[in-house]
Amino acid sequence: MNFPAELKYTKSHEWIAFDGDTACIGITDYAQEELGDLVFANLPQAGDEVFAGEAFADVESVKAVSDIYSPVTGTVLEINEELLDHPELINEAPYDAWFVKVEGVSAQEDLLDADEYAAFVEEEKAKE
Protein backbone atom coordinates (compact mmCIF):
# COMPACT_ATOMS: atom_id res chain seq x y z
CA MET A 1 0.00 0.00 0.00
CA ASN A 2 1.27 3.39 -1.01
CA PHE A 3 1.45 6.45 1.28
CA PRO A 4 3.47 9.22 -0.42
CA ALA A 5 5.93 10.93 1.93
CA GLU A 6 5.07 14.46 0.73
CA LEU A 7 1.45 14.21 1.96
CA LYS A 8 -0.12 14.52 5.41
CA TYR A 9 -2.86 12.18 6.64
CA THR A 10 -5.81 12.00 9.00
CA LYS A 11 -7.01 9.12 11.16
CA SER A 12 -10.23 9.21 9.13
CA HIS A 13 -8.11 8.29 6.07
CA GLU A 14 -7.98 11.52 4.09
CA TRP A 15 -4.75 12.89 2.61
CA ILE A 16 -3.92 16.57 2.40
CA ALA A 17 -1.28 18.52 0.47
CA PHE A 18 -0.54 22.13 1.41
CA ASP A 19 0.51 24.85 -0.97
CA GLY A 20 0.78 28.05 1.07
CA ASP A 21 -2.62 28.58 2.68
CA THR A 22 -4.35 26.41 0.06
CA ALA A 23 -4.91 22.70 0.70
CA CYS A 24 -5.75 19.86 -1.66
CA ILE A 25 -7.73 16.97 -0.13
CA GLY A 26 -8.44 13.38 -1.16
CA ILE A 27 -8.77 9.90 0.36
CA THR A 28 -5.96 7.42 0.92
CA ASP A 29 -5.11 4.19 -0.83
CA TYR A 30 -6.21 2.32 2.30
CA ALA A 31 -9.56 4.17 2.30
CA GLN A 32 -10.34 3.38 -1.33
CA GLU A 33 -9.45 -0.27 -0.84
CA GLU A 34 -11.65 -0.56 2.24
CA LEU A 35 -14.56 1.17 0.48
CA GLY A 36 -14.38 -0.99 -2.64
CA ASP A 37 -15.57 0.04 -6.10
CA LEU A 38 -16.77 3.62 -5.88
CA VAL A 39 -19.73 4.51 -8.07
CA PHE A 40 -20.65 7.99 -6.93
CA ALA A 41 -18.97 11.04 -5.40
CA ASN A 42 -21.01 13.85 -3.88
CA LEU A 43 -18.84 16.96 -3.60
CA PRO A 44 -19.47 20.43 -2.16
CA GLN A 45 -19.54 23.50 -4.41
CA ALA A 46 -16.89 26.14 -4.91
CA GLY A 47 -17.45 28.82 -2.29
CA ASP A 48 -18.80 26.42 0.35
CA GLU A 49 -17.16 26.51 3.74
CA VAL A 50 -15.68 23.33 5.17
CA PHE A 51 -14.76 22.71 8.79
CA ALA A 52 -11.96 20.65 10.29
CA GLY A 53 -13.28 17.29 11.44
CA GLU A 54 -16.65 17.68 9.71
CA ALA A 55 -17.99 15.81 6.69
CA PHE A 56 -17.69 17.81 3.45
CA ALA A 57 -18.37 15.11 0.84
CA ASP A 58 -19.56 11.55 0.56
CA VAL A 59 -18.68 8.66 -1.67
CA GLU A 60 -20.78 5.64 -2.45
CA SER A 61 -19.68 2.14 -3.24
CA VAL A 62 -22.10 -0.40 -4.64
CA LYS A 63 -22.90 -1.37 -1.05
CA ALA A 64 -22.74 1.74 1.10
CA VAL A 65 -22.30 5.46 1.48
CA SER A 66 -19.37 6.90 3.45
CA ASP A 67 -18.72 10.43 4.64
CA ILE A 68 -15.43 12.12 3.87
CA TYR A 69 -14.13 14.52 6.54
CA SER A 70 -12.27 17.74 6.01
CA PRO A 71 -8.89 17.93 7.73
CA VAL A 72 -9.04 21.74 7.64
CA THR A 73 -11.34 24.73 8.00
CA GLY A 74 -11.52 26.98 4.96
CA THR A 75 -13.41 27.82 1.78
CA VAL A 76 -13.72 25.53 -1.23
CA LEU A 77 -11.79 27.13 -4.08
CA GLU A 78 -12.30 24.38 -6.63
CA ILE A 79 -13.76 20.87 -6.87
CA ASN A 80 -12.53 18.01 -9.03
CA GLU A 81 -15.43 17.84 -11.49
CA GLU A 82 -13.94 14.78 -13.16
CA LEU A 83 -14.85 12.68 -10.11
CA LEU A 84 -18.54 13.44 -10.60
CA ASP A 85 -18.56 11.48 -13.85
CA HIS A 86 -15.71 9.11 -13.06
CA PRO A 87 -15.71 8.14 -9.37
CA GLU A 88 -13.68 5.04 -10.29
CA LEU A 89 -10.64 7.35 -10.62
CA ILE A 90 -10.57 7.41 -6.81
CA ASN A 91 -9.96 3.64 -6.81
CA GLU A 92 -7.52 3.76 -9.68
CA ALA A 93 -5.29 6.61 -8.48
CA PRO A 94 -6.31 7.88 -5.04
CA TYR A 95 -3.53 10.49 -4.83
CA ASP A 96 -4.32 12.00 -8.24
CA ALA A 97 -8.06 11.96 -7.56
CA TRP A 98 -8.23 15.04 -5.34
CA PHE A 99 -11.71 16.00 -4.13
CA VAL A 100 -11.41 19.72 -3.37
CA LYS A 101 -8.95 22.56 -3.06
CA VAL A 102 -9.56 24.67 0.04
CA GLU A 103 -8.26 28.23 0.48
CA GLY A 104 -7.96 30.44 3.51
CA VAL A 105 -7.08 27.55 5.78
CA SER A 106 -7.62 28.74 9.35
CA ALA A 107 -7.65 25.56 11.42
CA GLN A 108 -6.64 21.96 11.00
CA GLU A 109 -6.98 18.53 12.55
CA ASP A 110 -4.02 16.71 14.06
CA LEU A 111 -2.24 15.40 11.00
CA LEU A 112 0.02 12.39 10.62
CA ASP A 113 3.06 12.06 8.41
CA ALA A 114 3.38 9.10 6.04
CA ASP A 115 5.22 6.85 8.52
CA GLU A 116 2.81 7.61 11.34
CA TYR A 117 -0.16 7.00 9.07
CA ALA A 118 1.29 3.71 7.79
CA ALA A 119 1.66 2.55 11.41
CA PHE A 120 -1.92 3.65 12.14
CA VAL A 121 -3.22 1.65 9.15
CA GLU A 122 -1.37 -1.43 10.42
CA GLU A 123 -3.15 -1.02 13.77
CA GLU A 124 -6.51 -0.70 12.00
CA LYS A 125 -5.84 -3.82 9.93
CA ALA A 126 -4.88 -5.76 13.06
CA LYS A 127 -8.34 -4.98 14.47
CA GLU A 128 -10.12 -6.55 11.52
Place this chain on the structure above:
Amino acid sequence: MEKKTPLYDTHVKYGGKIVPFGGFLLPVQYSSVIEEHKAVREKAGLFDVSHMGEITLKGPDSLKFLNHLLTNDYTSLKPGSARYSPMANENGGTVDDLIVYMRGENDYFIVVNAANKDKDYQWMLDHVSGDCELKDVSDSYAQIALQGPLAYSIMLKLVPEECLPQKNYTAIFDVDIKGICSIISRTGYTGEDGFEIYYPAEKAAELWELVMDAGKEFGLIPCGLGARDTLRLEAAMPLYGHELTDELSPVEACLTRFVKLDKDEFIGKEAIIARGEPKEIRVGLQVTGRGIVREHMDIYADGRKIGHTTSGTMCPYVGKAVAMAMVEKEYSELGTKVTVDVRGRSVECEVVKLPFYKRQK
Protein backbone atom coordinates in the same frame (compact mmCIF):
# COMPACT_ATOMS: atom_id res chain seq x y z
CA MET B 1 -21.93 -14.53 17.89
CA GLU B 2 -22.01 -15.20 14.17
CA LYS B 3 -21.68 -18.72 12.87
CA LYS B 4 -19.19 -19.75 10.24
CA THR B 5 -20.44 -21.60 7.20
CA PRO B 6 -18.57 -24.84 6.38
CA LEU B 7 -16.81 -22.83 3.64
CA TYR B 8 -15.39 -20.16 5.96
CA ASP B 9 -11.77 -21.28 5.65
CA THR B 10 -12.18 -21.45 1.89
CA HIS B 11 -13.33 -17.80 1.78
CA VAL B 12 -10.32 -16.74 3.79
CA LYS B 13 -8.06 -18.75 1.46
CA TYR B 14 -9.58 -17.04 -1.60
CA GLY B 15 -9.15 -13.58 -0.08
CA GLY B 16 -12.82 -12.93 0.73
CA LYS B 17 -13.58 -9.82 2.76
CA ILE B 18 -15.62 -11.27 5.63
CA VAL B 19 -18.66 -9.50 7.12
CA PRO B 20 -21.50 -10.60 9.41
CA PHE B 21 -24.75 -11.32 7.55
CA GLY B 22 -27.93 -13.05 8.71
CA GLY B 23 -26.11 -14.52 11.70
CA PHE B 24 -23.21 -15.81 9.59
CA LEU B 25 -19.73 -14.67 8.68
CA LEU B 26 -19.65 -14.48 4.89
CA PRO B 27 -17.56 -12.77 2.21
CA VAL B 28 -19.05 -9.51 0.95
CA GLN B 29 -16.59 -9.62 -1.94
CA TYR B 30 -13.38 -11.27 -3.12
CA SER B 31 -12.03 -9.01 -5.84
CA SER B 32 -14.61 -6.33 -6.57
CA VAL B 33 -18.40 -6.31 -6.47
CA ILE B 34 -18.54 -4.90 -10.01
CA GLU B 35 -16.15 -7.49 -11.41
CA GLU B 36 -18.01 -10.34 -9.68
CA HIS B 37 -21.38 -9.02 -10.85
CA LYS B 38 -20.19 -8.84 -14.46
CA ALA B 39 -18.67 -12.32 -14.28
CA VAL B 40 -22.11 -13.74 -13.46
CA ARG B 41 -23.76 -11.84 -16.32
CA GLU B 42 -21.11 -12.73 -18.88
CA LYS B 43 -19.41 -15.95 -17.70
CA ALA B 44 -19.95 -17.56 -14.31
CA GLY B 45 -19.63 -16.92 -10.59
CA LEU B 46 -19.60 -19.22 -7.56
CA PHE B 47 -21.34 -18.25 -4.31
CA ASP B 48 -21.42 -19.83 -0.86
CA VAL B 49 -25.06 -19.83 0.19
CA SER B 50 -24.66 -22.34 3.00
CA HIS B 51 -26.28 -19.83 5.35
CA MET B 52 -29.67 -20.64 3.82
CA GLY B 53 -31.82 -22.89 6.01
CA GLU B 54 -32.97 -26.37 4.97
CA ILE B 55 -35.96 -28.10 6.52
CA THR B 56 -37.32 -31.52 5.59
CA LEU B 57 -40.99 -32.41 5.70
CA LYS B 58 -42.09 -36.04 5.56
CA GLY B 59 -45.22 -38.06 6.19
CA PRO B 60 -48.63 -38.78 4.66
CA ASP B 61 -50.15 -35.37 5.54
CA SER B 62 -47.21 -33.34 4.18
CA LEU B 63 -49.00 -32.00 1.11
CA LYS B 64 -52.04 -31.00 3.12
CA PHE B 65 -49.80 -29.18 5.58
CA LEU B 66 -47.89 -27.33 2.84
CA ASN B 67 -51.15 -26.11 1.32
CA HIS B 68 -52.24 -24.89 4.77
CA LEU B 69 -48.89 -23.29 5.61
CA LEU B 70 -48.11 -21.55 2.32
CA THR B 71 -49.99 -19.23 -0.02
CA ASN B 72 -49.00 -21.07 -3.20
CA ASP B 73 -50.67 -24.34 -4.23
CA TYR B 74 -48.52 -27.48 -4.09
CA THR B 75 -51.16 -29.95 -5.23
CA SER B 76 -49.75 -30.28 -8.75
CA LEU B 77 -46.06 -30.27 -7.75
CA LYS B 78 -44.24 -33.31 -9.11
CA PRO B 79 -41.21 -35.15 -7.74
CA GLY B 80 -38.07 -33.38 -8.94
CA SER B 81 -39.76 -30.00 -9.13
CA ALA B 82 -39.52 -26.89 -6.99
CA ARG B 83 -42.05 -24.16 -6.28
CA TYR B 84 -41.63 -20.74 -4.69
CA SER B 85 -44.07 -19.40 -2.12
CA PRO B 86 -44.56 -16.67 0.41
CA MET B 87 -45.52 -17.86 3.92
CA ALA B 88 -48.16 -15.62 5.48
CA ASN B 89 -49.25 -15.08 9.08
CA GLU B 90 -52.83 -14.81 10.36
CA ASN B 91 -52.82 -11.04 9.80
CA GLY B 92 -51.85 -11.53 6.18
CA GLY B 93 -48.29 -10.29 6.73
CA THR B 94 -45.36 -12.25 5.36
CA VAL B 95 -43.31 -14.53 7.62
CA ASP B 96 -40.80 -15.34 4.88
CA ASP B 97 -40.52 -16.49 1.29
CA LEU B 98 -39.15 -19.93 0.51
CA ILE B 99 -38.76 -22.71 -2.01
CA VAL B 100 -40.21 -26.21 -1.61
CA TYR B 101 -38.72 -29.12 -3.54
CA MET B 102 -40.62 -32.35 -3.92
CA ARG B 103 -38.16 -35.17 -3.46
CA GLY B 104 -40.73 -37.96 -3.67
CA GLU B 105 -44.13 -38.97 -2.44
CA ASN B 106 -44.67 -37.36 1.02
CA ASP B 107 -41.09 -36.14 1.01
CA TYR B 108 -40.31 -32.43 0.72
CA PHE B 109 -37.20 -30.28 1.08
CA ILE B 110 -37.81 -26.65 2.10
CA VAL B 111 -35.25 -23.86 1.71
CA VAL B 112 -35.68 -20.66 3.75
CA ASN B 113 -33.78 -17.41 4.32
CA ALA B 114 -30.82 -17.57 6.70
CA ALA B 115 -31.89 -14.69 8.92
CA ASN B 116 -35.41 -16.14 9.27
CA LYS B 117 -34.55 -19.80 9.66
CA ASP B 118 -35.19 -20.18 13.38
CA LYS B 119 -38.34 -18.05 13.18
CA ASP B 120 -39.62 -20.05 10.18
CA TYR B 121 -38.89 -23.42 11.72
CA GLN B 122 -40.67 -22.43 14.93
CA TRP B 123 -43.58 -21.06 12.89
CA MET B 124 -43.87 -24.37 11.05
CA LEU B 125 -43.66 -26.39 14.27
CA ASP B 126 -46.35 -24.19 15.84
CA HIS B 127 -48.71 -24.79 12.92
CA VAL B 128 -48.00 -28.36 11.98
CA SER B 129 -50.91 -30.77 12.13
CA GLY B 130 -51.71 -34.27 10.97
CA ASP B 131 -49.25 -37.04 10.33
CA CYS B 132 -46.07 -35.35 9.16
CA GLU B 133 -42.70 -34.52 10.58
CA LEU B 134 -40.49 -31.45 10.23
CA LYS B 135 -36.76 -31.46 10.75
CA ASP B 136 -34.24 -28.63 10.62
CA VAL B 137 -31.28 -30.09 8.72
CA SER B 138 -29.53 -26.76 7.99
CA ASP B 139 -26.30 -27.60 9.80
CA SER B 140 -25.73 -30.79 7.83
CA TYR B 141 -25.86 -29.08 4.42
CA ALA B 142 -23.47 -26.91 2.52
CA GLN B 143 -24.97 -24.99 -0.39
CA ILE B 144 -23.22 -23.35 -3.30
CA ALA B 145 -24.70 -21.45 -6.24
CA LEU B 146 -23.01 -21.62 -9.63
CA GLN B 147 -24.56 -18.85 -11.70
CA GLY B 148 -23.99 -17.46 -15.17
CA PRO B 149 -24.37 -18.30 -18.86
CA LEU B 150 -21.44 -20.76 -18.68
CA ALA B 151 -22.69 -22.55 -15.55
CA TYR B 152 -24.10 -25.44 -17.58
CA SER B 153 -20.82 -26.03 -19.44
CA ILE B 154 -18.93 -26.02 -16.15
CA MET B 155 -21.28 -28.57 -14.59
CA LEU B 156 -20.87 -30.80 -17.65
CA LYS B 157 -17.21 -31.17 -16.74
CA LEU B 158 -18.25 -32.70 -13.42
CA VAL B 159 -21.32 -34.80 -14.24
CA PRO B 160 -22.94 -36.27 -17.38
CA GLU B 161 -25.84 -34.40 -18.96
CA GLU B 162 -28.51 -36.71 -17.51
CA CYS B 163 -27.48 -35.58 -14.02
CA LEU B 164 -28.28 -31.96 -14.81
CA PRO B 165 -31.85 -30.70 -14.42
CA GLN B 166 -32.89 -29.28 -17.79
CA LYS B 167 -35.73 -27.02 -16.76
CA ASN B 168 -35.81 -24.05 -14.43
CA TYR B 169 -37.16 -24.89 -11.00
CA THR B 170 -36.41 -28.58 -11.31
CA ALA B 171 -33.86 -30.59 -9.37
CA ILE B 172 -32.18 -33.97 -9.37
CA PHE B 173 -31.60 -35.61 -6.01
CA ASP B 174 -28.75 -37.91 -4.95
CA VAL B 175 -26.44 -37.01 -7.83
CA ASP B 176 -22.92 -38.33 -7.40
CA ILE B 177 -20.52 -35.45 -8.14
CA LYS B 178 -17.09 -37.06 -7.96
CA GLY B 179 -18.18 -39.08 -4.94
CA ILE B 180 -20.18 -36.29 -3.26
CA CYS B 181 -23.89 -37.02 -2.93
CA SER B 182 -25.66 -33.82 -3.98
CA ILE B 183 -28.96 -32.24 -4.90
CA ILE B 184 -28.54 -30.27 -8.13
CA SER B 185 -31.20 -27.64 -8.65
CA ARG B 186 -31.75 -25.38 -11.67
CA THR B 187 -32.45 -22.30 -9.60
CA GLY B 188 -30.75 -19.12 -8.47
CA TYR B 189 -31.07 -15.60 -7.21
CA THR B 190 -29.25 -13.65 -9.90
CA GLY B 191 -31.60 -13.50 -12.90
CA GLU B 192 -29.11 -15.67 -14.76
CA ASP B 193 -29.08 -19.36 -15.67
CA GLY B 194 -27.41 -21.56 -13.11
CA PHE B 195 -27.49 -24.18 -10.42
CA GLU B 196 -27.77 -24.41 -6.68
CA ILE B 197 -26.13 -27.47 -5.18
CA TYR B 198 -26.93 -28.89 -1.75
CA TYR B 199 -24.46 -31.39 -0.33
CA PRO B 200 -22.98 -32.67 2.95
CA ALA B 201 -21.38 -29.92 5.04
CA GLU B 202 -18.25 -31.99 5.66
CA LYS B 203 -17.58 -32.01 1.90
CA ALA B 204 -18.02 -28.22 1.61
CA ALA B 205 -14.50 -27.27 0.57
CA GLU B 206 -14.00 -30.35 -1.60
CA LEU B 207 -16.90 -29.62 -3.97
CA TRP B 208 -16.13 -25.88 -4.00
CA GLU B 209 -12.62 -26.66 -5.24
CA LEU B 210 -13.91 -29.17 -7.81
CA VAL B 211 -16.26 -26.55 -9.26
CA MET B 212 -13.60 -23.82 -9.19
CA ASP B 213 -11.18 -26.14 -11.05
CA ALA B 214 -13.83 -27.12 -13.60
CA GLY B 215 -14.67 -23.46 -14.15
CA LYS B 216 -11.15 -22.16 -14.52
CA GLU B 217 -11.13 -22.31 -18.32
CA PHE B 218 -14.52 -20.59 -18.44
CA GLY B 219 -13.48 -17.60 -16.37
CA LEU B 220 -15.33 -18.66 -13.21
CA ILE B 221 -14.59 -16.50 -10.15
CA PRO B 222 -15.84 -16.67 -6.55
CA CYS B 223 -18.48 -14.06 -5.71
CA GLY B 224 -19.63 -12.52 -2.45
CA LEU B 225 -22.79 -11.16 -0.91
CA GLY B 226 -22.29 -7.75 -2.52
CA ALA B 227 -22.69 -9.12 -6.02
CA ARG B 228 -25.49 -11.43 -4.87
CA ASP B 229 -27.44 -8.36 -3.78
CA THR B 230 -26.76 -6.22 -6.86
CA LEU B 231 -27.58 -9.16 -9.15
CA ARG B 232 -30.90 -9.94 -7.47
CA LEU B 233 -31.78 -6.23 -7.43
CA GLU B 234 -30.97 -5.82 -11.12
CA ALA B 235 -33.22 -8.84 -11.78
CA ALA B 236 -35.87 -7.27 -9.45
CA MET B 237 -36.06 -10.31 -7.19
CA PRO B 238 -37.58 -9.60 -3.79
CA LEU B 239 -35.53 -9.80 -0.60
CA TYR B 240 -37.10 -10.39 2.78
CA GLY B 241 -36.74 -7.31 4.99
CA HIS B 242 -36.84 -5.09 1.92
CA GLU B 243 -39.59 -5.96 -0.58
CA LEU B 244 -41.19 -8.40 1.88
CA THR B 245 -41.90 -7.75 5.56
CA ASP B 246 -43.92 -8.99 8.48
CA GLU B 247 -46.36 -6.12 7.87
CA LEU B 248 -46.77 -6.35 4.11
CA SER B 249 -49.03 -9.05 2.67
CA PRO B 250 -47.69 -11.05 -0.27
CA VAL B 251 -50.38 -9.40 -2.42
CA GLU B 252 -49.27 -5.95 -1.30
CA ALA B 253 -45.70 -7.00 -2.10
CA CYS B 254 -46.89 -7.74 -5.67
CA LEU B 255 -46.45 -11.50 -5.33
CA THR B 256 -50.12 -12.08 -6.18
CA ARG B 257 -49.33 -14.84 -8.64
CA PHE B 258 -47.98 -16.91 -5.75
CA VAL B 259 -51.10 -16.39 -3.64
CA LYS B 260 -53.78 -18.91 -4.60
CA LEU B 261 -56.99 -17.49 -3.23
CA ASP B 262 -58.91 -20.33 -4.92
CA LYS B 263 -57.43 -22.78 -2.38
CA ASP B 264 -59.95 -23.83 0.31
CA GLU B 265 -57.87 -22.33 3.05
CA PHE B 266 -54.35 -21.33 4.07
CA ILE B 267 -52.92 -19.30 6.95
CA GLY B 268 -53.66 -15.63 6.27
CA LYS B 269 -56.19 -16.16 3.48
CA GLU B 270 -59.06 -14.34 5.19
CA ALA B 271 -56.83 -11.46 6.27
CA ILE B 272 -55.35 -11.07 2.80
CA ILE B 273 -58.85 -10.93 1.28
CA ALA B 274 -60.03 -8.51 3.98
CA ARG B 275 -57.16 -6.12 3.28
CA GLY B 276 -58.60 -5.56 -0.19
CA GLU B 277 -56.91 -3.96 -3.17
CA PRO B 278 -53.49 -2.56 -2.22
CA LYS B 279 -53.14 1.22 -2.42
CA GLU B 280 -49.44 1.02 -3.18
CA ILE B 281 -47.67 -0.93 -5.87
CA ARG B 282 -44.09 -2.06 -6.42
CA VAL B 283 -42.30 -0.18 -9.20
CA GLY B 284 -38.82 0.27 -10.57
CA LEU B 285 -37.12 3.64 -10.33
CA GLN B 286 -34.20 4.84 -12.36
CA VAL B 287 -32.19 7.81 -11.16
CA THR B 288 -32.30 10.52 -13.82
CA GLY B 289 -30.61 13.11 -11.62
CA ARG B 290 -27.34 12.64 -9.78
CA GLY B 291 -26.80 10.17 -7.00
CA ILE B 292 -27.66 6.75 -5.71
CA VAL B 293 -30.94 5.86 -4.09
CA ARG B 294 -30.86 3.29 -1.26
CA GLU B 295 -33.52 1.46 0.72
CA HIS B 296 -35.98 3.20 3.06
CA MET B 297 -35.91 6.60 1.39
CA ASP B 298 -39.01 8.76 0.95
CA ILE B 299 -40.43 9.43 -2.52
CA TYR B 300 -42.18 12.68 -3.41
CA ALA B 301 -44.40 13.93 -6.22
CA ASP B 302 -46.80 16.87 -6.45
CA GLY B 303 -45.30 18.25 -3.25
CA ARG B 304 -46.15 15.31 -1.01
CA LYS B 305 -44.81 11.92 0.02
CA ILE B 306 -46.15 9.19 -2.27
CA GLY B 307 -44.03 6.19 -1.35
CA HIS B 308 -40.70 4.81 -0.23
CA THR B 309 -37.86 2.78 -1.65
CA THR B 310 -37.27 -0.83 -0.57
CA SER B 311 -33.87 -1.55 -2.23
CA GLY B 312 -31.52 0.53 -4.31
CA THR B 313 -27.98 0.63 -5.62
CA MET B 314 -25.84 1.29 -8.66
CA CYS B 315 -26.45 -1.75 -10.85
CA PRO B 316 -23.15 -2.68 -12.41
CA TYR B 317 -24.37 -4.47 -15.54
CA VAL B 318 -27.10 -2.08 -16.68
CA GLY B 319 -24.78 0.68 -15.48
CA LYS B 320 -27.50 2.73 -13.85
CA ALA B 321 -28.55 3.72 -10.36
CA VAL B 322 -31.88 2.00 -9.79
CA ALA B 323 -34.24 1.20 -6.95
CA MET B 324 -37.33 -0.83 -6.19
CA ALA B 325 -40.05 1.15 -4.50
CA MET B 326 -43.60 1.11 -3.21
CA VAL B 327 -45.64 4.03 -4.56
CA GLU B 328 -49.28 5.02 -4.63
CA LYS B 329 -50.95 3.46 -7.65
CA GLU B 330 -51.59 6.72 -9.48
CA TYR B 331 -47.82 7.31 -9.58
CA SER B 332 -46.92 3.86 -10.90
CA GLU B 333 -47.20 4.52 -14.63
CA LEU B 334 -43.98 4.15 -16.61
CA GLY B 335 -42.30 7.49 -17.16
CA THR B 336 -43.78 9.13 -14.05
CA LYS B 337 -41.32 11.66 -12.64
CA VAL B 338 -40.71 11.60 -8.89
CA THR B 339 -38.01 12.78 -6.51
CA VAL B 340 -36.34 10.80 -3.74
CA ASP B 341 -35.02 12.34 -0.54
CA VAL B 342 -31.41 11.11 -0.41
CA ARG B 343 -30.11 12.27 2.97
CA GLY B 344 -31.73 15.66 2.53
CA ARG B 345 -30.87 16.00 -1.15
CA SER B 346 -33.67 15.79 -3.71
CA VAL B 347 -32.75 13.32 -6.46
CA GLU B 348 -34.84 13.06 -9.64
CA CYS B 349 -36.06 9.62 -10.68
CA GLU B 350 -38.39 8.11 -13.23
CA VAL B 351 -40.64 5.06 -12.98
CA VAL B 352 -39.27 2.32 -15.27
CA LYS B 353 -40.16 -1.26 -16.11
CA LEU B 354 -39.16 -4.16 -13.84
CA PRO B 355 -36.92 -6.08 -14.01
CA PHE B 356 -34.02 -3.74 -14.76
CA TYR B 357 -32.26 -6.68 -16.41
CA LYS B 358 -33.75 -9.65 -18.19
CA ARG B 359 -31.67 -12.50 -19.55
CA GLN B 360 -31.84 -13.11 -23.31
CA LYS B 361 -32.78 -16.75 -23.80
